Each structure stands twice: as C-alpha cells, then as structure tokens.
Amino acid sequence: MQVSPILVWFRNDLRTLDHAPLYWAAQRKIPIIALYCIDPQDFETSSIGNFPRIAGFRAQFLLESLQDLEAELKTLGGELWVELGKAEKIIPQYVEKYNIQSIYFYKAIGGYEKQIEEKVIKYLQKWPVEINSFWGHSLYMPQDLPFLLENTPDRFTDFRQTVEPGTIIHPPLSKPSAIVAFTVEENKPQQSTYKSFLSNKAQKLPYFVTSPLFRFQGGQTAALARINTYFWETQNLKNYKLTRNGLLGDNYSSQLSPYLALGCLSPRWIYAQIEEFEKKIVKNESTYWLFFELLWRDFFYFIFAKHGNRIFQAGGIKQMEIESIPNTQYFEAWIQGKTGYPLVDAAMRELANTGYISNRARQNVASFLVKNLELPWLWGASWFESLLVDYDVSSNYGNWNYIAGVGNDPRGFRYFNVTKQAEEYDPQAEYIKYWLPELQRIPVPKIYLPSQLTSLEQKKYQVEIGKTYPAPIVEFEASIKKSEINYKKAILATQGQVRNSRIRKFVKH
Numbered sequence: 001m002q003v004s005p006i007l008v009w010f011r012n013d014l015r016t017l018d019h020a021p022l023y024w025a026a027q028r029k030i031p032i033i034a035l036y037c038i039d040p041q042d043f044e045t046s047s048i049g050n051f052p053r054i055a056g057f058r059a060q061f062l063l064e065s066l067q068d069l070e071a072e073l074k075t076l077g078g079e080l081w082v083e084l085g086k087a088e089k090i091i092p093q094y095v096e097k098y099n100i101q102s103i104y105f106y107k108a109i110g111g112y113e114k115q116i117e118e119k120v121i122k123y124l125q126k127w128p129v130e131i132n133s134f135w136g137h138s139l140y141m142p143q144d145l146p147f148l149l150e151n152t153p154d155r156f157t158d159f160r161q162t163v164e165p166g167t168i169i170h171p172p173l174s175k176p177s178a179i180v181a182f183t184v185e186e187n188k189p190q191q192s193t194y195k196s197f198l199s200n201k202a203q204k205l206p207y208f209v210t211s212p213l214f215r216f217q218g219g220q221t222a223a224l225a226r227i228n229t230y231f232w233e234t235q236n237l238k239n240y241k242l243t244r245n246g247l248l249g250d251n252y253s254s255q256l257s258p259y260l261a262l263g264c265l266s267p268r269w270i271y272a273q274i275e276e277f278e279k280k281i282v283k284n285e286s287t288y289w290l291f292f293e294l295l296w297r298d299f300f301y302f303i304f305a306k307h308g309n310r311i312f313q314a315g316g317i318k319q320m321e322i323e324s325i326p327n328t329q330y331f332e333a334w335i336q337g338k339t340g341y342p343l344v345d346a347a348m349r350e351l352a353n354t355g356y357i358s359n360r361a362r363q364n365v366a367s368f369l370v371k372n373l374e375l376p377w378l379w380g381a382s383w384f385e386s387l388l389v390d391y392d393v394s395s396n397y398g399n400w401n402y403i404a405g406v407g408n409d410p411r412g413f414r415y416f417n418v419t420k421q422a423e424e425y426d427p428q429a430e431y432i433k434y435w436l437p438e439l440q441r442i443p444v445p446k447i448y449l450p451s452q453l454t455s456l457e458q459k460k461y462q463v464e465i466g467k468t469y470p471a472p473i474v475e476f477e478a479s480i481k482k483s484e485i486n487y488k489k490a491i492l493a494t495q496g497q498v499r500n501s502r503i504r505k506f507v508k509h
C-alpha cells in the first residue's frame with residue numbers, strides 16, 4: 001500500500017522553478033498529487049455586460065500553461081491532475097479519498113481566491129491534515145517589509161523609498177530534482193476533459209485565438225524563451241527605459257506580464273536574471289527601471305492585501321463616489337474601437353484582437369473611458385479582466401483605481417490628452433495605421449484629428465468621417481471640464497463625510 005500522499009495545490013503559480021510549495025513538498029520524498037482545479041463558473045458571463053469573465057485569449061493561455069506544467073512535472077517524475085470543479089469541493093473529496101496527509105500551496109492575497117482558500121482551510125481543520133501555505137507572488141515577503149501589511153504606504157513613492165534601501169529579495173529556489181508521483185489506477189481525472197473544456201472556451205468566445213495576431217504562448221518554457229530573447233539574444237533590456245512607452249511590436253517592453261500573471265515565472269526569478277544581466281552585460285538606468293516596474297507590481301499587490309475588496313468598489317480605496325453615466329452605447333463604442341479618437345480606437349482594436357496592449361495604451365484608454373466618456377470605471381476594468389492575457393487582480397483593479405482617481409494617485413484630477421499622447425508616442429502614426437487601416441492614407445499630423453479633415457481632404461485620403469471612420473463621440477475639452485467638476489464635487493462630499501463621521505464619533509464618546 002502507498003503512503004498517504006501530499007497534495008500540492010497549483011493556482012496562479014503554473015511553474016516548477018522557484019515554486020516553494022512544490023520544492024518543499026518534494027524534499028519530503030513522499031508521493032505527490034499535483035492538482036489544479038478549473039471552475040467552469042469562472043467562464044460565465046460577467047455581471048457587467050454580455051461578455052465572459054474569462055474570454056478566449058485567457059482560456060488559451062491557461063490551456064498552454066497547464067500543458068507545459070504537465071510536461072515539466074513529467075520530466076521530474078510527477079504528474080499533473082486537472083479537475084473541472086470548485087477547489088473548495090474537490091480538495092475535501094481528495095483528502096477523504098486519498099487520505100492526504102498534508103497540503104502545500106501559495107496563499108492568495110484577497111478577494112474571491114482568498115475566499116476559496118478560507119473555505120478549503122476551514123474544511124481541512126476537521127481532518128488531521130497539515131497545512132503548509134506560502135507567500136510567493138511578489139518580490140518582497142511580507143515578513144521582510146519594514147512595515148506591517150496593514151500599514152503599507154498608500155503612495156507608491158513612499159512605498160518604494162521605504163522598502164528599497166534595505167529590504168531583502170530572496171534568491172529564487174531551483175526546480176525540485178525529482179518528484180515521487182502518486183499512482184492510482186482508477187478515477188484519475190482524464191486530461192482530455194480539461195483540454196477540450198479550455199479549447200472549447202478559447203474557440204467559442206467572442207474573440208478568437210485563431211487570430212494571427214495572438215502572440216503569447218503560455219507556460220514556463222515559453223516564459224523562459226521570452227527572457228532569453230529579450231534579455232540575452234537581442235539585449236533589448238539595455239534600452240528598456242527609452243523604449244518602454246512604445247505601442248507597436250514585440251520589443252519595446254519585456255512583455256513578461258502574462259507569465260507573471262499565471263505564475264509561469266516568479267518575479268524573484270526575473271530579478272535574479274536582471275542581476276545576472278547587470279553583471280554580464282551592463283548595469284544602467286534601463287536595468288534598474290525593469291526592477292522599478294516590478295516594484296509597481298509589488299505595490300499594487302500589497303495595496304490589495306491592505307485594502308481588500310475596496311479595490312472592487314466604485315468608490316475604490318479612497319471610498320470616493322465620483323458621478324458616472326452608465327451609457328451602454330458609449331461603452332460599446334469604446335469596446336469596438338469606434339470612438340473617433342484614433343489612439344483609443346487603435347488600442348481597443350488591438351486589445352480585442354490580441355488580448356494585450358502596452359502600458360501607455362492602457363493608461364490612455366482607461367483615462368478616456370473615465371474622464372471623457374464618464375462611464376463607470378468598473379466597466380472598463382471588467383472588460384480588461386475578460387480579455388487581458390496578463391489579467392492580474394491587484395494590478396488591474398489597482399491601476400484602474402489609480403486612473404479613475406479613487407486609488408493611489410496623490411495628484412488630484414488628472415487625465416490623458418489622447419490626441420497629444422498619440423502625437424508624442426506614435427509620431428509616425430505607425431500604430432494608428434496598423435490598427436485602423438481606414439486611416440492609412442491620412443498624413444501626419446492630420447491623422448491625429450481625422451474629424452477636422454475638410455470634405456476635399458476626406459476624398460483625397462479616402463475616408464468618410466461618420467461613415468468609414470466615426471466622428472468623435474464626445475467633445476474632448478467639454479467632457480474633461482465636466483469630469484473635473486464631478487471630481488471636485490466628489491472630493492467635497494468625501495471631505496464632508498469624513499468631517500461628519502468625526503463629529504459622530506465625537507458625539508458618541
């Protein structure tokens with residue numbers, strides 16, 4: 001008879017390198033069941049609109065990442081089991097069925113994933129099961145931070161200046177040298193079940209991975225290949241600080257975010273590669289800047305740990321209700337890239353066709369949705385959640401909070417002037433022309449404001465405003481002015497609420 005196995009519960013950590021739960025479980029040389037659960041409900045329609053919570057790109061990326069993990073584990077002697085169902089139901093069944101003696105996993109920071117984990121732990125407390133949970137999605141460990149999680153500074157600069165000088169970043173763990181697989185003859189999940197479930201989702205959802213533009217291949221192997229290209233072959237990392245605001249192509253930024261989001265790579269592993277690059281090739285502002293961006297990722301991670309579900313509420317972490325208008329026509333125009341503002345439209349079409357857009361594009365389309373269209377920011381965040389191959393709960397909702405003015409931006413009312421941004425970051429209009437072929441014949445600088453073309457020019461450049469390309473759906477300056485007024489009203493109301501709650505407290509005491 002086999003000894004009672006260990007369960008390693010995989011979630012957003014689909015890797016074997018620098019994987020603490022797998023590493024420490026393997027050290028015990030006891031049979032391991034490596035389990036991943038897919039909850040079909042996660043693929044249902046979003047509460048915001050008629051689109052799935054997880055769309056095709058994400059389903060395909062997950063499928064590839066699981067297949068890669070399966071292959072990786074096999075080379076170590078192990079096996080990946082994938083179940084369709086809720087982890088909080090499946091894990092207790094496994095504990096009973098296989099007499100699991102201990103469970104190893106990475107902790108979630110908050111939200112829905114944390115709730116699942118709490119349900120699992122609650123159940124396991126009834127059984128003699130050892131629970132080994134680890135913190136591992138960030139560069140820094142909470143126990144090494146110079147403050148308690150609940151005291152995480154709310155301003156990025158304060159966070160960075162506090163953690164950077166003396167906080168240790170632990171070196172990554174290696175792969176386990178071998179895994180003892182747990183073997184059973186019967187009732188093992190069929191691998192074909194999850195594969196056909198995910199490929200079905202990938203194909204049937206509104207945006208297809210069959211698009212020739214879908215570029216990201218999921219899994220640790222592809223992640224390592226990307227590091228190899230970006231760091232070592234092309235050495236593009238050398239120029240990251242200069243190129244990182246680019247819009248078009250593969251090499252303006254690391255494009256490691258999808259791998260970080262599903263944990264195909266750990267940030268500590270990337271950090272170790274940056275250090276190696278600095279030793280072997282060059283240490284400059286660019287190498288520092290990639291680390292700086294990883295700090296942003298950590299920042300939003302710790303902010304989520306601190307503020308919890310507030311990041312999903314309209315009032316955000318500031319609990320500040322800014323007026324918005326639930327105009328579904330505007331939302332549809334934004335989604336389809338038909339707002340009449342070329343930079344916004346190009347970016348939204350790229351997102352719909354690839355599941356990815358650059359940071360510069362994200363900032364612009366998010367600002368436009370909130371500050372010009374005056375739509376609820378949660379609508380935009382949900383659309384991103386559905387499509388982005390690199391969707392990450394804390395980075396997505398943290399950045400949307402920030403841009404919507406209800407998060408960590410300390411600088412009052414701000415917006416992106418999408419036309420000026422296009423002139424600055426797409427000076428030859430290559431990005432706009434790539435995604436909006438209907439504007440291809442318009443020269444720079446006229447292309448940035450196609451609605452201002454005369455009818456003669458429209459004829460000359462073969463575009464018809466209002467027909468082949470939309471007229472602007474809102475007037476830029478007027479909508480910004482209105483948003484600013486709403487923002488100021490919200491500030492006054494929030495200050496009033498704080499004052500009133502202080503008075504109430506005073507009266508109570």
Ligand SMILES: Cc1cc2nc3c(=O)[nH]c(=O)nc-3n(C[C@H](O)[C@H](O)[C@H](O)COP(=O)(O)OP(=O)(O)OC[C@H]3O[C@@H](n4cnc5c(N)ncnc54)[C@H](O)[C@@H]3O)c2cc1C
Pocket residue numbers: 244253254255256257258260261290293294296297298300357358359360362363366384388390391392393395396397399400403
């Ligand atoms: C509205 C909005 C929503 C976003 N949603 C997500 C999301 O769901 N998932 C996600 O990973 N990033 C998100 N970002 C952050 C950022 O746009 C992406 O991380 C970045 O574009 C990914 O491309 P890259 O890997 O080439 O980044 P690089 O420029 O190469 O940066 C390296 C890494 O640093 C981290 N990083 C960089 N910028 C940020 C940032 N602003 N916030 C947090 N981490 C950052 C990422 O992990 C990234 O992979 C969002 C930004 C905005 C404005």
